[in-house]
Amino acid sequence: xxxxxxxxxxxxxxxxxxxxxxxxxxxxxxxxxxxxxxxxxxxxxxxxxxxxxxxxxxxxxxxxxxxxxxxxxxxxxxxxxxxxxxxxxxxxxxxxxxxxxxxxxxxxxxxxxxxxxxxxxxxxxxxxxxxxxxxxxxxxxxxxxxxxxxxxxxxxxxxxxxxxxxxxxxxxxxxxxxxxxxxxxxxxxxxxxxxxxxxxxxxxxxxxxxxxxxxxxxxxxxxxxxxxxxxxxxxxxxxxxxxxxxxxxxxxxxxxxxxxxxxxxxxxxxxxxxxxxxxxxxxxxxxxxxxxxxxxxxxxxxxxxxxxxxxxxxxxxxxxxxxxxxxxxxxxxxxxxxxxxxxxxxxxxxxxxxxxxxxxxxxxxxxxxxxxxxxxxxxxxxxxxxxxxxxxxxxxxxxxxxxxxxxxxxxxxxxxxxxxxxxxxxxxxxxxxxxxxxxxxxxxxxxxxxxxxxxxxxxxxxxxxxxxxxxxxxxxxxxxxxxxxxxxx
Numbered sequence: 002x003x004x005x006x007x008x009x010x011x012x013x014x015x016x017x018x019x020x021x022x023x024x025x026x027x028x029x030x031x032x033x034x035x036x037x038x039x040x041x042x043x044x045x046x047x048x049x050x051x052x053x054x055x056x057x058x059x060x061x062x063x064x065x066x067x068x069x070x071x072x073x074x075x076x077x078x079x080x081x082x083x084x085x086x087x088x089x090x091x092x093x094x095x096x097x098x099x100x101x102x103x104x105x106x107x108x109x110x111x112x113x114x115x116x117x118x119x120x121x122x123x124x125x126x127x128x129x130x131x132x133x134x135x136x137x138x139x140x141x142x143x144x145x146x147x148x149x150x151x152x153x154x155x156x157x158x159x160x161x162x163x164x165x166x167x168x169x170x171x172x173x174x175x176x177x178x179x180x181x182x183x184x185x186x187x188x189x190x191x192x193x194x195x196x197x198x199x200x201x202x203x204x205x206x207x208x209x210x211x212x213x214x215x216x217x218x219x220x221x222x223x224x225x226x227x228x229x230x231x232x233x234x235x236x237x238x239x240x241x242x243x244x245x246x247x248x249x250x251x252x253x254x255x256x257x258x259x260x261x262x263x264x265x266x267x268x269x270x271x272x273x274x275x276x277x278x279x280x281x282x283x284x285x286x287x288x289x290x291x292x293x294x295x296x297x298x299x300x301x302x303x304x305x306x307x308x309x310x311x312x313x314x315x316x317x318x319x320x321x322x323x324x325x326x327x328x329x330x331x332x333x334x335x336x337x338x339x340x341x342x343x344x345x346x347x348x349x350x351x352x353x354x355x356x357x358x359x360x361x362x363x364x365x366x367x368x369x370x371x372x373x374x375x376x377x378x379x380x381x382x383x384x385x386x387x388x389x390x391x392x393x394x395x396x397x398x399x400x401x402x403x404x405x406x407x408x409x410x411x412x413x414x415x416x417x418x419x420x421x422x423x424x425x426x427x428x429x430x431x432x433x434x435x436x437x438x439x440x441x442x443x444x445x446x447x448x449x450x451x452x453x454x455x456x457x458x459x460x461x462x463x464x465x466x467x468x469x470x471x472x473x474x475x476x477x478x479x480x481x482x483x484x485x486x487x488x489x490x
Contacts, residue, residue, distance in 0.1 A: 041078025077113035184230030312367030344450025352402030
């Protein structure tokens with residue numbers, strides 16, 4: 002798992018409740034405009050930008066307002082049951098909009114599309130088209146099928162598709178940070194995860210297309226690039242094709258293959274004024290080479306999202322995670338040794354089947370060892386179609402799951418406070434992203450370690466790198482005073 006891992010449900014905030022606040026737009030005649038709403042992981046948001054590009058070439062204008070749109074698309078997440086429930090509620094709302102204008106088209110994209118294609122189209126009849134993560138280029142053809150009142154569905158998984166030839170349309174961009182997808186799919190087959198079934202096998206994108214996209218973003222004055230993949234450390238370019246087929250590659254292809262540490266170094270070296278992040282890593286694939294590249298280049302952020310899921314070897318084995326807690330500890334030790342000030346976050350699942358009190362204590366002990374900066378924590382939610390759902394009985398009571406999750410969250414809050422307090426009195430480099438919700442007089446941005454910092458505006462602007470002296474903190478946010486434009490990047 003990786004970007005796919007149990008990330009918190011996130012919604013495109015700019016689009017939230019637009020119609021409720023802009024009722025006057027309801028009177029506008031709908032035209033060839035598309036509204037896209039995204040849920041789930043960062044990959045979904047990146048994919049929506051690809052879809053926006055494809056639609057733009059097909060003559061659509063992307064709109065922020067549902068009432069203006071003739072095409073309404075929702076990019077979905079299947080990681081947790083709650084995510085699917087939220088999407089279903091939004092689909093009910095979209096259908097009410099369709100009732101207002103029967104010529105509107107409603108479509109489902111992403112992971113739920115693949116998993117529930119027939120249910121959406123045939124049984125419930127709540128959408129007009131269904132498009133899986135590898136079939137977005139087919140959307141213009143599918144829209145023609147809708148117009149001809151034919152079934153419009155394509156959820157076929159691809160061995161080659163990376164959308165490397167698509168220039169994404171940046172949706173709701175702050176003009177500062179941008180996602181760049183470098184891998185798709187996942188080979189890990191964690192027993193709790195639907196992603197291998199909804200997004201297919203691992204394949205990597207042509208490095209030239211990655212570097213070209215980043216150079217283009219840099220020329221437009223973007224200051225931060227986030228390299229994305231379900232498993233970024235698994236990046237492997239040997240001319241195209243699935244990662245699992247690398248063993249069949251020619252001797253020359255194998256000797257000249259580009260791995261993630263190579264790509265990361267190239268990106269950092271060719272874009273020295275751009276800050277680089279990546280997400281998400283899997284412990285078994287993160288090499289010492291990646292850590293050494295991070296330490297070498299100042300513009301690579303000292304932050305790693307490193308999902309662990311459990312501190313119990315028994316549970317890790319049942320999850321089919323490809324690491325033990327001892328191997329994870331060794332990786333943490335290597336990170337602390339090579340990048341002493343590295344921020345580390347996690348994904349954690351409470352109440353996986355057969356988890357005992359001791360297994361849960363092992364998880365708490367692991368958290369005490371690492372003392373993560375922050376984390377994404379969830380109670381286990383059985384997902385239909387996964388190996389766990391097929392082969393493992395969900396035998397931990399919901400009340401026990403909730404209790405253990407609460408203990409994990411409480412533990413993480415303690416550690417987050419421990420980490421943020423260490424910044425007090427220090428000066429850190431912060432990239433300004435937006436105005437602070439705390440006060441109009443403050444900017445908000447993030448440190449290299451991905452910690453949010455707010456500070457006095459003074460004469461600085463969005464997109465500036467600023468040295469900030471930290472004066473106080475909460476468990477999640479640093480508070481400080483701006484000193485000067487930073488020279489560290």
